Amino acid sequence: xxxxxxxxxxxxxVAGVVMTGVLRRLGVGSGAGWAVARVAGWTLPAYxxxxxxxxxxxxxxxxxxxxxxxxxxxxxxxxxxxxxxxLVEAELVGLAAFCLLAxxxxxxxxxxxxxxxxDLAILATLLRPGTIPPVDPWLAGQSIPYYYFxxxxxxxxxxxxGFAPDVVFNLLLPTLAAVSAQGAWALARAVGGSRRTxxxxxxxVVFAGTFDGWRQLFAGTPLSGLDLWPSSRAIQGTITEFxxxxxxxxxxxxxxxxxxFVLVAIFLGRVLGTVKGRxxxxxxxxxxxxxxxxxxxxxxxxxxxxxxxxxxxxxxAGFVRPVGPGLWRWVRVAVLGxxxxxxxxxxxxxFHPPTQGFGWVTSGTRVDEMLLFxxxxxxxxxxxxxxxxxxxxxxxxxxxxxSRGVWLAGLVLLAILSxxxxxxxxxxxxxxxxxxxxxxxxxxxxxVFALTLVPLALLAFMxxxxxxxxxxxxxxxxxxxxxxxxxAFLLLAVVAPVLLGWLRRRRAVLAYAxxxxxxxAGLPQLVTLGGRALASPVAGWGGLGWMASGEPAAASWLxxxxxxxxxxxxxxxxxxxxxRMSSASGVPAVLGWENHEGVWRGGNIGEETDRRKVEIExxxxxxxxxxxxxxxxKLGASFIVVGSVERRLYPEAGLEAxxxxxxxxxxxxxxxxxxxxx
Numbered sequence: 121x122x123x124x125x126x127x128x129x130x131x132x133x134v135a136g137v138v139m140t141g142v143l144r145r146l147g148v149g150s151g152a153g154w155a156v157a158r159v160a161g162w163t164l165p166a167y168x169x170x171x172x173x174x175x176x177x178x179x180x181x182x183x184x185x186x187x188x189x190x191x192x193x194x195x196x197x198x199x200x201x202x203x204x205x206x207l208v209e210a211e212l213v214g215l216a217a218f219c220l221l222a223x224x225x226x227x228x229x230x231x232x233x234x235x236x237x238x239d240l241a242i243l244a245t246l247l248r249p250g251t252i253p254p255v256d257p258w259l260a261g262q263s264i265p266y267y268y269f270x271x272x273x274x275x276x277x278x279x280x281x282g283f284a285p286d287v288v289f290n291l292l293l294p295t296l297a298a299v300s301a302q303g304a305w306a307l308a309r310a311v312g313g314s315r316r317t318x319x320x321x322x323x324x325v326v327f328a329g330t331f332d333g334w335r336q337l338f339a340g341t342p343l344s345g346l347d348l349w350p351s352s353r354a355i356q357g358t359i360t361e362f363x364x365x366x367x368x369x370x371x372x373x374x375x376x377x378x379x380x381f382v383l384v385a386i387f388l389g390r391v392l393g394t395v396k397g398r399x400x401x402x403x404x405x406x407x408x409x410x411x412x413x414x415x416x417x418x419x420x421x422x423x424x425x426x427x428x429x430x431x432x433x434x435x436x437a438g439f440v441r442p443v444g445p446g447l448w449r450w451v452r453v454a455v456l457g458x459x460x461x462x463x464x465x466x467x468x469x470x471f472h473p474p475t476q477g478f479g480w481v482t483s484g485t486r487v488d489e490m491l492l493f494x495x496x497x498x499x500x501x502x503x504x505x506x507x508x509x510x511x512x513x514x515x516x517x518x519x520x521x522x523s524r525g526v527w528l529a530g531l532v533l534l535a536i537l538s539x540x541x542x543x544x545x546x547x548x549x550x551x552x553x554x555x556x557x558x559x560x561x562x563x564x565x566x567x568v569f570a571l572t573l574v575p576l577a578l579l580a581f582m583x584x585x586x587x588x589x590x591x592x593x594x595x596x597x598x599x600x601x602x603x604x605x606x607x608a609f610l611l612l613a614v615v616a617p618v619l620l621g622w623l624r625r626r627r628a629v630l631a632y633a634x635x636x637x638x639x640x641a642g643l644p645q646l647v648t649l650g651g652r653a654l655a656s657p658v659a660g661w662g663g664l665g666w667m668a669s670g671e672p673a674a675a676s677w678l679x680x681x682x683x684x685x686x687x688x689x690x691x692x693x694x695x696x697x698x699x700r701m702s703s704a705s706g707v708p709a710v711l712g713w714e715n716h717e718g719v720w721r722g723g724n725i726g727e728e729t730d731r732r733k734v735e736i737e738x739x740x741x742x743x744x745x746x747x748x749x750x751x752x753x754k755l756g757a758s759f760i761v762v763g764s765v766e767r768r769l770y771p772e773a774g775l776e777a778x779x780x781x782x783x784x785x786x787x788x789x790x791x792x793x794x795x796x797x798x
Contacts, residue, residue, distance in 0.1 A: 121660045124283065128291045129218065131277040135161030138188055140202055141195025146398050146405070148391055150206035155213070155306035156384045159299050160405060162273035163381070163412050164191070167463070170272055173252030174466045178683065180252065181279045209315065210302055213322045217301035221326060221367055222294040224649045227656040228370055231286050231663030233695060237703040238716060239372035240663070242268050244285035244706030246275055249683045253470050257702050258712025259729070260686040260756060265720045269467065270377025270416035284676065286663035286704060293370050296380060297326045303383030304614050310390040311431060311567040317617035320635070324497070324613035325383070328363045329642015330354065332492045337644055346648040354493035355485050357595050359602035362493070362609055364642055368649055374417035375606045381413035382424055382610065389428030390567065392452055403456050411460035415467045419603040427574045427611070429453045434557060434570035476588035481597055484540030484583045493605070494579075496641030497612035498545070500619040501572055503634050505549045507623060508556055543583040546576040568618040575608035575615075590719065664704055668764035670789025675704035677786045678759070678793070686710060687793075688752055689761040690740070690769045691733050698769075701761050710755045711736060740770035740778060748774075748781040752796045763791040 136154065139161030143153035169184030177183065231240050241257035242264065253263040274295070278288045301322035308321035332351035337343065348368070354360040361369075366376050388406035392399065410428060414421035432453050461468070538544055553569045553576075556562065562569070582604040586597035616638055624631035659665060664672040678687065678701065685707050691714065692698025699712035714729040732755065739751040739760070752760055760782070762775050767790070778794060785795035 124661050127281055131280055132158055138192045141199030142191055144198030144201055146402050150202045151210045152306040154207040155210035155302035156387055159380045159384045164408055166273040166276055167408050176251050178249040178251055181275050184276050213305045214298035214302040217326050218294040218298040221297040224368055224653050226653040229290055229663055230666040231289050232666050235371040235373055240289055241703040243271050246271055247285055248706040255708050257708050258699055259717050260708040260710050267374050270374055287661045290661045290663050297367050299380040301326050303380050307383050307387045308614050308618050310387055311571055311618055312564045313618035314621055317621040320617035321614045326363050326367055328613050329645040330362050330493050331495050331641050333644035344651055346644055348645055355489045355601055358598045360493045361606050364645055378413050378417035378420055381409055381416055382420055385409040385413050386427045386431055390431040392432050407456045407459035411464040415464045420607055423574050423578055425457050430570040431567050434566045478585050479588055481584055481586055485542040487541045490542045496638050497616050499634050499637050500616040501549050503630055504619045504623055505552045508552050540583050543580055546579045550576040565622045568615050572615045575611040578604045578608040668790045670791035671763050673788045674786055674791040674793055675701055678705035678707045685758040686756050687759040687761055688736055688757045690765040691736050698765055710757055741774040743773045743777045745777045745780040748778050749796050758797050760794045
């Protein structure tokens with residue numbers, strides 16, 4: 121287990137070394153450059169490789185590895201200027217996050233349940249030879265309609281090492297924790313934070329929890345019995361994931377995969393606003409990171425663009441007006457946004473989500489829901505607003521002693537009238553911060569005040585509008601709250617320590633009290649996961665130990681089969697163990713989780729998935745070897761799987777006929793793979 125982690129960590133660091141020199145030549149400090157270099161260093165070559173895949177190259181990953189050579193040559197001069205001592209803190213931040221998350225996940229290494237099989241299927245598919253867009257692992261013959269680019273940069277070290285997809289899956293999670301922590305550390309310092317606030321931001325971005333753990337404790341639940349699942353459903357009818365839950369659960373979904381891209385893109389946006397020299401290469405690099413984040417998770421495209429704009433233009437004079445000398449910075453950001461979209465045009469032209477428009481939210485988040493979920497990370501912005509209103513009259517309130525009372529009374533009244541307390545709170549805080557930045561007050565704090573506006577805007581959006589998707593009336597705003605609140609939590613985790621650092625210079629006691637509350641919010645949840653990890657056996661990085669005997673070996677054998685192979689396996693409900701062989705091997709199945717195809721493609725795909733499901737059931741139940749073979753070939757299949765799932769779903773007589781329908785190509789334990797190639 122240790123040697124695999126060391127090999128992976130070392131190979132991932134290679135691109136970091138190369139990109140550190142490049143960033144140093146662009147004027148980025150050594151420590152900050154090292155903190156964001158792994159993400160930028162793998163994303164830029166991966167982008168070039170991805171384009172090669174679009175042009176028809178089946179082994180396109182190797183193009184990306186070749187791109188590292190000219191990058192190393194160009195960045196060499198900058199690399200020799202780097203002082204190793206300047207890299208220590210950033211590296212320790214990443215290493216600590218990697219090790220701590222790897223430890224916490226010892227009890228959750230099995231790649232099964234929730235959305236993990238789907239995520240593993242996409243990863244395994246991308247690791248097999250093929251062009252871009254990749255084939256749909258659960259609807260053979262079609263390209264995948266989901267956003268998958270978040271995996272692409274990490275395919276390059278995976279191909280170098282040759283690890284199995286499930287091993288890469290489990291190693292990628294602590295890697296994402298490491299690079300997200302480093303990105304938060306660099307970004308927090310870039311918007312005015314100190315070393316202490318940078319370390320706190322790094323911790324919160326990966327390990328922040330919510331007050332719901334305390335609620336469970338006070339309700340009588342023992343510490344060892346705390347359940348993070350209800351904490352991730354804090355707002356009724358929605359998903360409310362937070363960093364500790366997301367990283368521990370381990371679904372390699374777009375909302376997690378995009379996190380390091382988001383942090384590094386905003387950091388580069390800040391560099392773009394201050395760089396004096398090589399601004400064109402900086403724009404190109406930032407555009408690639410922005411485009412990668414948007415392609416990984418289209419939900420973050422607009423808020424990320426807004427964040428890049430705000431940190432780029434919030435300089436010593438507040439928001440630089442788009443006239444006169446300040447116009448150039450706005451132009452740079454506009455060029456960056458257009459370039460980021462154009463660079464990923466092949467993705468956007470192939471991406472066709474089942475759009476249904478927007479609707480108005482009928483009932484907002486309750487006070488108790490708001491406090492249990494967001495109470496911790498919102499504390500710093502509320503305290504800073506309190507201080508601004510008290511001392512500076514941030515919204516033109518009278519600067520008298522009673523201004524604080526007037527301000528709070530106004531918020532309470534707005535909350536009562538709107539029945540949306542979260543909306544009232546973020547509008548109040550956002551107004552104070554906007555006026556403060558626009559008026560040019562507090563020179564050093566303007567970037568962090570400006571960045572804080574983005575998560576506040578996301579929270580306001582989810583209280584007013586929702587994106588219409590096919591989850592039914594009860595869960596009408598589930599996906600909107602999920603995506604908006606998760607990104608808001610990420611950004612609040614970065615800005616919270618910096619805001620507290622600003623407050624400490626004015627009201628130290630209030631700042632330290634706020635810091636304690638923010639850190640204590642998720643402490644019970646963190647301790648609970650640590651206790652479970654201590655009691656868990658160390659079984660290695662593989663994630664297929666939950667399978668029946670012989671099935672992990674069958675998946676390994678299937679991965680070695682030639683491109684174009686298709687398999688048939690048992691069809692079951694979503695979130696079940698059905699479709700496990702296509703998920704673990706990357707060999708596309710005739711049909712996997714059919715409901716996910718409906719979510720990805722819309723209701724029009726239902727006729728095709730129903731047809732395939734009926735044919736697969738006929739194949740496994742017909743009891744005639746010749747008929748089973750004809751059905752498989754009609755479906756375009758190369759292999760038929762008979763294993764634990766099939767034995768549970770279909771009659772024994774039908775399975776015996778399937779086993780005689782072709783040549784037994786592989787057999788181990790409970791699993792048989794029959795070849796029906798013509």
